[in-house]
Amino acid sequence: MSELLASALPSRARMRRTAPAVVSAVALAAMIAVCASLQSDVLTVGGLTLVLSATVPLVIAAQAQMVLMSVGDIDLGIGSFVGLVTVVSATTLVTSPLLGVLMLLGLVAAYAVLGALIHLRRVPSLIATLGASFVWLGLGLFILPTPGGSTPEWLASFGAWAPAGFPAPLLPILVVALVVYLLTSRSALGVRMRGLGSNPVALQRAGLRPLTSRVFAYTAAGALGVVSGLVLASQTGGGDVSSASSYQLMTVAAVILGGGSFVGGSAVPWGVAIGGVTLGLVSVVLSLLDVQSNMQSAVQGVIVLAVLAGRVVVGKVLR
Amino acid sequence: MHVENLPAASSQDPSQGPSETPPGADRGPRAGRPVVVAKGVTKTYGRTRALNGVDLEVRAGEVLGLVGHNGAGKSTLMRVLAGLESCDDGAVLVHGKEVSGEAGPRAADFRAVRMAYQETSLCPDLTIAENIWVSSRHCLPRMRWRRAASDAVRGRLDEMFPGHGVTPRDRVEDLSLAQRQMVEITRASLVDRLDLLILDEPTESLGPDAARSLYDYVRRLTAAGTAVLLISHRIREVLSVADRVAVLRDGAVTAERFAEGLGEQDVLTLMGAHVAVPSERERAAAAHAAEGAAERPVVAELRGATGPGLREVSLRVGAGEVVGLAGLAGQGQQEVLERLWRPVRRDTKVLGTRAYVPGDRQRSGVLPLWSVAENLIVTAMRGLAKQGIRRPAEERAAVGDWVERLAIRGGADAGITELSGGNQQKVIVARAFASTAELVLLDDPFRGVDVHTKTDLYGLIRQEAAQGRSVVWYSSENAEMAHCDRVYVFRAGRVVAELVGEEISEERIIAVSFAESESDGEQSNE
Numbered sequence: 011m012s013e014l015l016a017s018a019l020p021s022r023a024r025m026r027r028t029a030p031a032v033v034s035a036v037a038l039a040a041m042i043a044v045c046a047s048l049q050s051d052v053l054t055v056g057g058l059t060l061v062l063s064a065t066v067p068l069v070i071a072a073q074a075q076m077v078l079m080s081v082g083d084i085d086l087g088i089g090s091f092v093g094l095v096t097v098v099s100a101t102t103l104v105t106s107p108l109l110g111v112l113m114l115l116g117l118v119a120a121y122a123v124l125g126a127l128i129h130l131r132r133v134p135s136l137i138a139t140l141g142a143s144f145v146w147l148g149l150g151l152f153i154l155p156t157p158g159g160s161t162p163e164w165l166a167s168f169g170a171w172a173p174a175g176f177p178a179p180l181l182p183i184l185v186v187a188l189v190v191y192l193l194t195s196r197s198a199l200g201v202r203m204r205g206l207g208s209n210p211v212a213l214q215r216a217g218l219r220p221l222t223s224r225v226f227a228y229t230a231a232g233a234l235g236v237v238s239g240l241v242l243a244s245q246t247g248g249g250d251v252s253s254a255s256s257y258q259l260m261t262v263a264a265v266i267l268g269g270g271s272f273v274g275g276s277a278v279p280w281g282v283a284i285g286g287v288t289l290g291l292v293s294v295v296l297s298l299l300d301v302q303s304n305m306q307s308a309v310q311g312v313i314v315l316a317v318l319a320g321r322v323v324v325g326k327v328l329r
Numbered sequence: 330m331h332v333e334n335l336p337a338a339s340s341q342d343p344s345q346g347p348s349e350t351p352p353g354a355d356r357g358p359r360a361g362r363p364v365v366v367a368k369g370v371t372k373t374y375g376r377t378r379a380l381n382g383v384d385l386e387v388r389a390g391e392v393l394g395l396v397g398h399n400g401a402g403k404s405t406l407m408r409v410l411a412g413l414e415s416c417d418d419g420a421v422l423v424h425g426k427e428v429s430g431e432a433g434p435r436a437a438d439f440r441a442v443r444m445a446y447q448e449t450s451l452c453p454d455l456t457i458a459e460n461i462w463v464s465s466r467h468c469l470p471r472m473r474w475r476r477a478a479s480d481a482v483r484g485r486l487d488e489m490f491p492g493h494g495v496t497p498r499d500r501v502e503d504l505s506l507a508q509r510q511m512v513e514i515t516r517a518s519l520v521d522r523l524d525l526l527i528l529d530e531p532t533e534s535l536g537p538d539a540a541r542s543l544y545d546y547v548r549r550l551t552a553a554g555t556a557v558l559l560i561s562h563r564i565r566e567v568l569s570v571a572d573r574v575a576v577l578r579d580g581a582v583t584a585e586r587f588a589e590g591l592g593e594q595d596v597l598t599l600m601g602a603h604v605a606v607p608s609e610r611e612r613a614a615a616a617h618a619a620e621g622a623a624e625r626p627v628v629a630e631l632r633g634a635t636g637p638g639l640r641e642v643s644l645r646v647g648a649g650e651v652v653g654l655a656g657l658a659g660q661g662q663q664e665v666l667e668r669l670w671r672p673v674r675r676d677t678k679v680l681g682t683r684a685y686v687p688g689d690r691q692r693s694g695v696l697p698l699w700s701v702a703e704n705l706i707v708t709a710m711r712g713l714a715k716q717g718i719r720r721p722a723e724e725r726a727a728v729g730d731w732v733e734r735l736a737i738r739g740g741a742d743a744g745i746t747e748l749s750g751g752n753q754q755k756v757i758v759a760r761a762f763a764s765t766a767e768l769v770l771l772d773d774p775f776r777g778v779d780v781h782t783k784t785d786l787y788g789l790i791r792q793e794a795a796q797g798r799s800v801v802w803y804s805s806e807n808a809e810m811a812h813c814d815r816v817y818v819f820r821a822g823r824v825v826a827e828l829v830g831e832e833i834s835e836e837r838i839i840a841v842s843f844a845e846s847e848s849d850g851e852q853s854n855e
Contacts, residue, residue: 023503198466198474201459208452215413215450216464275454 065290082274083135087143095239100159100249125228150251169244207274361389394571412439653813681767
């Protein structure tokens with residue numbers, strides 16, 4: 011958000027880049043307005059907490075997706091990965107915390123290795139991450155065949171935390187967006203990652219190894235995936251490997267809604283935060299509107315398409 | 330922030346040379362000691378020999394101009410001198426020290442050799458300051474590098490290109506072509522120690538003012554002891570800036586002269602290559618065709634076509650005529666082919682069907698999973714089919730005919746990727762001619778194809794033309810143009826010459842594609 015408000019009179023090019031996030035923000039405001047008109051309690055702290063909490067893990071997973079999309083890759087395994095993290099945190103992390111932490115670190119390392127493999131073997135990231143998603147799914151089913159378990163106390167208390175002044179879910183959304191912003195947009199590491207997505211040849215000519223950039227990006231994505239899984243487990247209070255399978259493509263949609271591109275090169279952490287919340291709120295609005303649950307997916311898709319169409323129109327006008 | 334303390338960048342006394350110049354050394358334009366030396370450098374890519382024993386010396390404090398025609402090996406030589414590629418044979422010496430063959434741009438030896446690329450090597454999604462970090466990070470502080478890079482690039486841009494109109498926070502994708510070029514040159518020059526600056530076609534997209542201030546800066550650099558290697562096809566510009574001129578031809582330096590007293594014509598003569606003599610029969614056919622060109626029915630025509638990359642282009646293709654598009658690469662020839670392939674504008678008139686032979690066979694030519702026969706017949710399939718049903722017998726016959734006619738090794742059933750590059754090219758050309766298209770467009774299809782294949786294909790083109798097919802042929806190899814009836818030479822999106830029959834020669838084409846029109850000359854020379 012601060013990126014949008016940073017300069018009072020942004021240039022045309024800057025407006026064009028932030029337009030998608032602005033469109034998403036308008037859609038977000040519209041949806042909150044609809045919710046509030048149907049159920050006036052939504053605008054209270056408690057109401058907002060309830061409405062927003064479901065979107066937090068999605069937004070964090072979308073940040074992971076955004077990091078990978080900034081180097082020009084797409085991750086189709088993030089949903090199963092988040093699910094696997096919930097399983098680990100509902101089982102091993104409770105019984106033997108040290109082993110659990112090591113397992114989570116191992117999962118991050120596995121993501122780094124995945125990135126190195128994708129780079130060295132020149133496998134399309136789509137295929138490699140899709141393959142990896144079956145590995146995550148298999149591991150998750152192996153550890154916990156049926157949904158269940160219980161989360162560690164500290165995690166559960168984080169999930170139940172309800173400060174008085176502001177809706178609690180806003181805090182993780184903003185903190186993660188800030189961290190990702192510092193990493194991808196402000197740091198030298200971020201320049202290397204976006205440079206890889208933008209023009210790998212230039213990177214190589216300057217003597218920077220694209221492999222390093224890609225491995226960094228995958229490590230960051232893995233870490234964000236773990237955070238997303240922990241938050242999800244804190245909310246559901248248990249582990250389920252398929253609890254986040256819809257994230258696979260929802261995260262991609264969130265990045266696109268936030269102004270990212272499939273080609274790579276750009277990082278839009280604040281846009282992704284807005285896009286993710288927008289996407290997560292759609293189902294809340296639909297249930298408040300009493301849309302039949304078996305129609306919800308279809309309506310959700312139509313709303314996403316409408317927002318994307320709005321983005322295209324705004325982009326054309328600003329060109 | 331030691332970028333700011335660059336010897337050549339500072340506004341200190343320019344006669345104060347950088348530390349590596351021995352004090353008291355004679356720094357006349359021709360007296361510096363060698364910075365980078367190439368000794369018998371040879372480089373081959375597959376079958377093509379890009380460099381064939383290049384000997385070149387770039388000395389401190391001089392501007393060395395490098396000229397040469399398409400495919401002479403300029404860009405390969407640049408990459409070798411900048412340490413981006415190793416050479417197969419020979420050696421590159423930096424400051425008298427031989428640099429090992431495996432040295433890449435990471436090697437400290439090449440750190441003081443910097444190159445501004447013609448197509449730029451900037452990341453479009455990054456800001457200018459971030460791009461500077463990518464290329465000059467080793468001279469930026471670890472903390473607050475963004476501020477340091479911004480200050481350095483702003484200062485250098487102001488110095489090199491006053492009125493550039495960009496700020497370090499701008500993203501490269503939002504800049505105009507000229508501004509990108511400015512940033513690219515600035516990027517290359519920003520380093521703590523600069524011994525050799527290689528400029529590859531630096532003024533291609535710059536306006537006259539920017540070009541002038543660039544060359545002013547180049548003179549200041551050389552006065553401070555830096556060597557500059559300037560590659561350009563604007564010969565007058567090279568002559569006005571360079572101290573020495575080296576001519577590259579067929580992968581070797583064929584002449585080195587002092588620029589003083591050298592004229593444009595002299596350089597063109599030095600560059601002129603042998604004239605490829607087509608066989609008697611072909612020559613006669615060409616002459617005959619030229620006579621008959623006037624009364625031929627017109628198959629395709631451009632009338633004052635203007636658009637991206639094209640300015641007022643008029644040309645005509647008669648039935649059974651082979652029309653060549655010549656000149657330096659990227660002067661509008663491919664845009665003409667594009668117009669003829671998709672004649673959607675009013676200024677383009679094309680009668681009849683067309684077939685297109687792409688130059689980049691890997692990307693837009695072969696269907697890699699298909700066999701030779703399928704690759705060959707895919708265009709003609711519809712013509713052979715009866716009511717939308719394929720007729721395998723006829724297809725086989727046609728394929729067999731073409732395979733035999735062009736002596737395609739491996740036969741019809743081989744997988745296309747099992748064939749050598751030359752044979753793949755034969756299949757792609759045969760695909761176009763096997764169709765019923767009346768106009769065949771060739772987009773430089775014979776690059777990197779061996780001589781025998783080329784001879785076969787030249788023969789094929791003439792045979793097909795004799796049967797009434799029209800061919801429009803863009804080639805970066807001027808010798809090939811001798812097989813055409815008529816040749817249009819392009820420069821900067823304009824047709825600068827139309828050569829017919831006997832007039833078509835490599836020397837003529839080189840002369841007209843380099844000779845600058847008066848208005849061009851004024852722009853870039855002063």
